[in-house]
Amino acid sequence: xxxLLTVAxxxxxxxxxxxxxxxxxxxxxxxxxxxxxxxMQYALLDQQVADRDVKELTATGLPQVTLQADYSNYIDIPxxxxxxxAFGFPDYLTEFLGGVSAATGVPINAxxxxxxxxxxxxxxxxxxxxxxVQASQLVFSGSYFVGLQAARLYADSRSQAIxxxxxxxxxxxxxxxxxxxxxxxxxxxxxxxxxxxxGTRREMEAMLEAGFVDAMGxxxxxxxxxxxxxxxxxxxxxxxLVRALLRFQIGLDPQAQIELTxxxxxxxxxxSGTELLSRPFQPxxxxxxxxxxxxxxxxxxxxxxxxxEGLPNIAAFYTFQKNAQRSEFDLFQSGGSWFDVQLAGVxxxxxxxxxxxxxxxxxxxxxxxxxxxxxxxxxxxxxxxxLQTAQAxxxxxxxxxxxxxxxxxxxxxxxxxxxxxxREGVNSSFELNDARNALLEAQGGLIGAQLAMLNARIRxxxxxxxxx
Numbered sequence: 001x002x003x004l005l006t007v008a009x010x011x012x013x014x015x016x017x018x019x020x021x022x023x024x025x026x027x028x029x030x031x032x033x034x035x036x037x038x039x040m041q042y043a044l045l046d047q048q049v050a051d052r053d054v055k056e057l058t059a060t061g062l063p064q065v066t067l068q069a070d071y072s073n074y075i076d077i078p079x080x081x082x083x084x085x086a087f088g089f090p091d092y093l094t095e096f097l098g099g100v101s102a103a104t105g106v107p108i109n110a111x112x113x114x115x116x117x118x119x120x121x122x123x124x125x126x127x128x129x130x131x132x133v134q135a136s137q138l139v140f141s142g143s144y145f146v147g148l149q150a151a152r153l154y155a156d157s158r159s160q161a162i163x164x165x166x167x168x169x170x171x172x173x174x175x176x177x178x179x180x181x182x183x184x185x186x187x188x189x190x191x192x193x194x195x196x197x198x199g200t201r202r203e204m205e206a207m208l209e210a211g212f213v214d215a216m217g218x219x220x221x222x223x224x225x226x227x228x229x230x231x232x233x234x235x236x237x238x239x240x241l242v243r244a245l246l247r248f249q250i251g252l253d254p255q256a257q258i259e260l261t262x263x264x265x266x267x268x269x270x271x272s273g274t275e276l277l278s279r280p281f282q283p284x285x286x287x288x289x290x291x292x293x294x295x296x297x298x299x300x301x302x303x304x305x306x307x308x309e310g311l312p313n314i315a316a317f318y319t320f321q322k323n324a325q326r327s328e329f330d331l332f333q334s335g336g337s338w339f340d341v342q343l344a345g346v347x348x349x350x351x352x353x354x355x356x357x358x359x360x361x362x363x364x365x366x367x368x369x370x371x372x373x374x375x376x377x378x379x380x381x382x383x384x385x386x387l388q389t390a391q392a393x394x395x396x397x398x399x400x401x402x403x404x405x406x407x408x409x410x411x412x413x414x415x416x417x418x419x420x421x422x423r424e425g426v427n428s429s430f431e432l433n434d435a436r437n438a439l440l441e442a443q444g445g446l447i448g449a450q451l452a453m454l455n456a457r458i459r460x461x462x463x464x465x466x467x468x
Contacts, residue, residue, distance in 0.1 A: 142308025
């Protein structure tokens with residue numbers, strides 16, 4: 001029984017810990033995404049593949065050893081046809097056909113072979129086998145050395161791709177984090193407004209019973225309660241959806257519980273971002289531009305590679321084999337002879353005439369280089385324009401937040417005075433409804449301005465590649 005109780009307590013503890021929300025600040029969410037986001041996993045895999053490509057290409061220029069073995073069963077041994085007198089007329093055949101005169105010792109004349117006749121000969125045995133090794137070493141290849149440079153440059157460019165992907169992940173997580181804060185803030189404003197309207201409805205119903213207000217005013221308040229309840233339900237659904245998006249951007253389990261420790265006001269106060277407005281454009285600090293610059297380098301190497309295709313290719317080789325020939329299949333029985341075959345040599349190849357095909361390939365590679373350089377220039381201009389736009393957008397967003405903050409203060413003051421006037425019978429429920437709508441609109445406008453400011457800051461950080 002004690003063991004069962006212990007197991008039950010442990011199970012309850014594990015379940016409770018599994019339901020404990022993960023507390024995340026914006027910085028912690030971004031750091032966690034760098035470890036779990038799908039985009040980062042793909043980028044790291046691409047880096048590993050590029051590193052393996054370099055090692056694989058390097059290995060092709062190192063010694064290569066190949067084991068070779070073959071077996072042939074000649075069901076019909078190949079027949080060679082030669083002229084009948086190709087090998088002359090043997091003495092033993094002369095003696096066999098004509099003999100030798102016992103008296104004179106002179107061979108009796110035998111019939112001479114037909115010079116126009118053919119003889120069918122079969123050489124070899126039915127079963128043959130070869131076993132051996134072949135070693136080769138690349139001595140010189142211009143394409144190999146250029147290709148090795150290209151592979152290393154591409155591997156280096158994958159490091160820049162990881163940095164670019166990291167910036168994209170940080171930006172996506174920051175936007176989703178801020179969206180969750182905005183959705184929850186909007187839901188909180190609606191919940192607060194709903195609670196205020198419900199309190200006003202209770203007061204109006206009490207005043208209706210006392211005869212101080214008419215039924216129409218109470219009905220207007222009740223209608224406002226219904227509208228706010230519907231708006232709040234929709235806002236809460238949106239908050240859940242953007243929270244799911246945040247989990248996806250981080251790379252967390254869809255069922256994971258997270259708690260955001262940063263708030264809109266805290267992020268606005270802690271990250272003013274004013275110092276980013278004066279930052280100059282620095283293309284060398286942008287991973288995306290550096291990655292594009294690597295592509296230009298690859299295009300330059302491609303031109304060199306096309307030129308190197310006209311250079312000689314030289315490789316040395318050595319082969320050692322054992323050869324066996326049998327009239328029966330007894331290749332693996334002891335006592336049979338295996339004959340050695342050894343050879344060494346050098347392979348040399350070099351194109352002499354390609355009908356200007358090589359020249360066209362070089363010119364085509366040069367056009368691709370121009371395309372890559374044009375793409376870099378375009379990307380650099382786009383990055384500079386993005387920075388200017390982000391700085392202007394952020395400066396405008398700062399001013400909008402200040403204006404919306406003052407608008408909320410004024411709207412709240414008007415709402416409070418109008419609500420007090422309704423209780424005193426000075427103002428009508430319609431005026432209170434208008435004041436409440438104005439307050440909600442002002443609060444929503446402030447939340448929207450805060451979101452715009454934070455998103456503008458995120459965009460500015462992305463344009464400068466300066467995520468803290």
